Amino acid sequence: MIPLAPRAIRFWSILAATLLADLSTKAWVVSHLGPEGTPHPLLGDVVRFTLTYNDGGALGIDTGPTGLNFLIVLSCALVLGLCVYYGCLPKDSTCQPMALGFLIGGALGNLLDRVGPRPGVVDFIDIGAGSVRFWTFNLADSAIFLGAVMLAFWFWQEPHPDPGPPSCTEGPQKAG
Secondary structure, three states: OOOOOHHHHHHHHHHHHHHHHHHHHHHHHHHHOOOOOOEEEEEOOOEEEEEEEEOOOHHHOOOOOOHHHHHHHHHHHHHHHHHHHHHHOOOOOOHHHHHHHHHHHHHHHHHHHHHOOOOOEEEEEEEEEOOEEOOOEOHHHHHHHHHHHHHHHHHHHOOOOOOOOHHHHHOOOOOO
16 A cells, blocks of 8 residues: 555545535535525524525626536636646645645535535525625635635745746656
């Protein structure tokens, strides 16, 4: 058996945990928090669980009649691109594999909702005060946001001699 590199352990454990947490919370919400649109207070009126289905893009943006197909293709392309980027990372990478695990795990969670039998992506975390509310979201959305912030922070903090990771110009790294 080939031992996994620390980079692979970080990446795969975060991706799997993110996807599992997202899918299991969505399944629980669908089976326990109906009917759709009914708020269930968690921390008073500030944090509530409210089952909604998002059949559009991010933040509920209407994507029109062909939007679902576009979002599915875009999600697949982004996941593939992020996987290629992962393959280009140096073996001693720390932040980037974790960020990519969150990004890909979250993207896959929402992608599975889009191609599944539900009427849209299951959203349920409802934050705000009174009638002033943020968009309802889910754990996949939170993971995508966290991964994007981590990646942005890494790009901002690390010195970069050229625009992309140096290993990408040399081809993908070996297993790990």
